[in-house]
Amino acid sequence: MSAEASARSRLVVRLDDLRVYCQRLLVAAGLPTADAELVADSLTDAEARGIGSHGVLRTRIYAERLRGGMLDPTATPVLVRDHAGGCLLDAGNAIGHVGARAGVDLAVERAKERAAAVVGVRNSNHCGTLAYFVRRATARQLVVLAASNAPPTMVYYGGRTRAVGTNPLAIGVPNPDGPPLVMDMATSATARGKxxxxxxxxxxxxxxxxxxxxxxxxxxxxxxxxxxxxPFAGPKGSGLAMMIDLLSGGLLAGVTGDEIGDMYDDWTRPQRVSHFFLAIDPDAFLGRDAFLSLVAGFVHRAHGLPPAEGFDQVLLPGEVEETARRSAERDGVLLADTVVRDLEALSRELGDPADLPAVVLPSPSNGAC
Incomplete structure (x- = not known):
């Protein structure tokens, strides 16, 4: 099949089937069942929300790093420092989703006790979308900020060689009348996964x-x-990426820039990625009920503003992705044939051959994707 024909070919897969399939692959690669369920859920959540760059195509690299000894499948994050305002976890080279889950869950627990809490996670790995973990905090009616550093794949403003990661930043705010407001952005013009x-x-x-x-x-x-x-917006994205590198990798682990291992190209060392979480309980400030009421009014006013041409209404952070998720849960997700064939090839390589239960969609007659 030509690259052009392959790009046009699509398969629709039920979300639950895709989640179970990816979980099976990760278990076959050596990840414990519960952790494989977490990672597969994160991957399919990204796929459902239209973020294919962080979706199921990442299954192969996680499986390969597990099999290549670059991840410790049995690692459990350990609390190494515990202060009144902040805690530090060592992920022990666990797959990044395990480290990030431990970090945000501890931040939520401590913020409920102390009004606000900072939790850092060091010695972790790529953790997928930060939004996935931010929503764990907004589900508990907390405001949360999350950041993570990454291996250098981006130039600094004014430079021409790799110097810093696409270090993402995410902020989540609970919304009593609907899905939380969640902004999740790389500091690059686009995610490298795209x-x-x-x-x-x-x-x-x-x-x-x-x-x-x-x-x-x-x-x-x-x-x-x-x-x-x-970097996005030139010096703005560049500067933000620098600060996230210092805030997460530098402050938490003393590891920044090219000291972070590349997930795809470096098979000589662990990644040593760090994640930063700040959770805030509104009850300690304006008050939870008052704040949630304010958010509801804020959303209502924003939606009531005159929309620009081509829009039905003003869009708030996370709404496009939430609409895609609801559609995917109802209708399944569309996967490129190249992604499906790669998953099925990985399944055969892992000794658990099984095809994705999918229905082939006809290629558009006009040749559009």
């Missing part, structure tokens, strides 16, 4: 996403992956 996905689909990328190895703008995903992604 470039990886474009490469798998055989499609080009916008020229303002990345530069090649010589620092020149490129539309070719393979050249971009050999080069560097660009």
């Amino acid at each position: 470039i990886i996905l474009a490469g798998q689909l055989g499609t080009s990328i916008p020229p303002d996403w990345a530069v090649d190895e010589a620092g020149r703008p490129t539309s070719d995903p393979e050249s971009a992956l050999r080069g560097s992604v660009l």
